[in-house]
Amino acid sequence: MAAGATGKEVRLAEGFPSASFADWKVLVGKAIKGADFERKLVSRTADGLRIDPLYTRADALAPLPFVRGTGATRPPLGWDICQLHIDNDPEAANAAILEDLDGGATSIALEIKGAAGMGLAPDTQSIGRALDGVMLDCCSITLIAGDATAEAAQSLRDVWDKAGTPLDRRRGSFGANPIGDLARMGRLARPLDVELAAAAELAKASLSMPGVKALRADGVLFHMGGASEAQELAAMLATVVAYLRALETARIEPKQGLPKIEIVLALDDDQFMSLAKLRAARRLIGRIAEACGAPEAMRGVTLTAVTSMRMMARRDPWTNILRTTIACAAGALGGADAICVLPFTFALGKPDSFARRVARNIQIVCQEESNLGRVADPAGGSWYVEHLSSDLASKAWSLFQSLEEKGGIAAALASGWLQDEIGAIADARAKAIASGKIELTGVSAFPLLGDDAITAEPWVRPQSQASAPQPAVTVRPLKMARLAEPFEALRDAADAHAAKTGKPFNVFLASIGEVIDHNVRSTWIKNYLAAGGIAVAMSDGYPSAEAAAAAFKTSGASAACICTSDALNARHAEATARALKAAGARLVMMAGRPGDNEAGLKAAGVDQFLFAGQDAVETLRRLQEKLK
Secondary structure, three states: OEEOOOOOEEOOOOOOOOOOHHHHHHHHHHHOOOOOHHHHHOEEOOOOOEEOOOOOHHHOOOOOOOOOOOOOOOOOOOOEEEEEEOOOOHHHHHHHHHHHHHOOOOEEEEEEOOOOOOOEOOOHHHHHHHOOOOOOOOOEEEEEOHHHHHHHHHHHHHHHHHHOOOHHHOOEEEEEOHHHHHHHHOEEOOOHHHHHHHHHHHHHHHOOOOOEEEEEEEOHHHHHOOOOHHHHHHHHHHHHHHHHHHHHHOOOOHHHHHHHEEEEEEEOOOHHHHHHHHHHHHHHHHHHHHHOOOHHHHHHOOEEEEEOOOOOOOOOOOHHHHHHHHHHHHHHHOOOOEEEOOOOOOOOOEOOHHHHHHHHHHHHHHHHHOOOOOOOOOOOOOHHHHHHHHHHHHHHHHHHHHHHHOOOHHHHHHHOHHHHHHHHHHHHHHHHHHOOOOOOEOOOEOOOOOOOOOOOEOOOOOOOOOOOOOOOEEOOOOOOOOOOHHHHHHHHHHHHHHHHHOOOOEEEEEEEOOHHHHHHHHHHHHHHHHOOOOEEEOOOOEOOHHHHHHHHHHHOOOEEEEEOOHHHHHHHHHHHHHHHHHOOOOEEEEEOOOHHHHHHHHHHOOOEEEOOOOOHHHHHHHHHHHHO
16 A cells, blocks of 8 residues: 555555465465475474464454563664673773773673682772773673672672762662572572572662662573573573562562563574564563562563574684674564674684674664664564564463472472473474584584684683582583584594594595586585585586596595485496495495485495485584594
8 A cells, every 4th residue: 555646545456356365375285286284384493383484464463561662662772782791800801891882882791700700800999990991870780790799799889889970870780690590500609598688688789779780580591501482481580580589588579679680581593583582571571560560660671682602603603793693683673672792703712802893883783774773663563473472472481380380490490300391402402403404504504614714712711619618509500502512523523633644534526417417416415524524525527437436536535425416326326336436435425315226325335325314413423433
């Protein structure tokens, strides 16, 4: 519908026959040639949520409270640009912080060194030196301090006091998160009720500072531990409820306590799922506020979103720029109040000035050039997004209820139930990645062999403290892992072999026929093997088995892989395998499934078949052993 030159309404679809969903489905049936519609076009999330290929007006849902935000308008640029700093040296941290703030960051998150962590010492001198020159009445400061939270929070208050920062101009978070620390580290120095009481005391101290949060309900660490989106939301929600109970014990009512809890969620490169997660989170927290009789407290609830460490790769880390850009856009479209983009070299080590600049600029481009923050809930009204948000909220609420039935999140961690539930999802995801059902760009798909021209100062890992006191509480910690790690281990093993022998893993491609015949399969096998650090040399193809065998003899390789179309495989694969074996090939493989001729191909000399759907990690590991 549009306005014509005369100002009259013009119906652009007028004169065209209307199409129904049934009409569309008939056409789809022809396009997929009678294949099963559900299996071909309907997908499922890690939580089992259904995603249809098409949504229509009939799928429209009634608006849910708080999904579209907690205010009528967005801030001028949409969200706060937060930069994380992890540095043991206050002087170096200060230089980096000032550079980031001068370059466009608007808030800082400081990693504080606890009993077994990296970062600044929690004393006033170290934190004060790191923040020297920062306009503390404008810049939000968030502490990530683990078991050093109480000391670090007092130090930050001392720094504010010394700077003369008015109470109503202080911005940030003390970050007390004993439940998250227990899940991540598997231990607490003091009993949980003591830690919760200490966190409540911080909340009391922050009541005079309306811009300061005291506690942190962090879904990111559950995400890093392998959780699905609904599991992350449920764990975050159960943490919020546990903290509200602790605050109530300290005689802080929900209407005061809820705004003192910082909500933190992960963003990854599934853009729609990430933005739906933020929308669902507001609805879920709103339900808690309503149940507590304090719906007005939602006005003080803010969502901080952090780009996922789980999705980042050490190899070809340039691809992390793509991932974090998608994730940042999802956070903006989902209405995050603050976004922290991890620098693209974060999985390698300490980010340098350039990596931090890229992280800042991703947000600045999203804000100032793409204007993603100028519209409240731009994804709202999309039938797909509304359904995804609603379904995700329902699933997360069900999981939250299960946690409560277990006695709350602390009890679920103590019993190991939550770790097992998350572990099952993580294992299924790992299998999907290994089989190629889920592809990781630059890792399992289109990997880059050779030098990627990226270096980073390695993280200084804390040494174990043999004399550390016995913890008061222990649970089985979450298994923190990045998705790329199994393939990175293969690449590390390949590099170690090359360094030891001077000969990288190498396979000769016996590509039979013209380029048009073998290109698809040759390209696939090149990428498949490269994911395991195994190099191949592409060619235009060989007209016969004899020509391929002659080229193999001069290649210097000890292994070969037959690559061509299924039709040419049927005609030439057996002869090519025999010729390659006669030419000295110690290992002969074939790209593609053997079909009904597996016995004949093996008799001709094919030792292994490589095809999509295999466990690539295990297949490539065994192949490396054979190539040694």
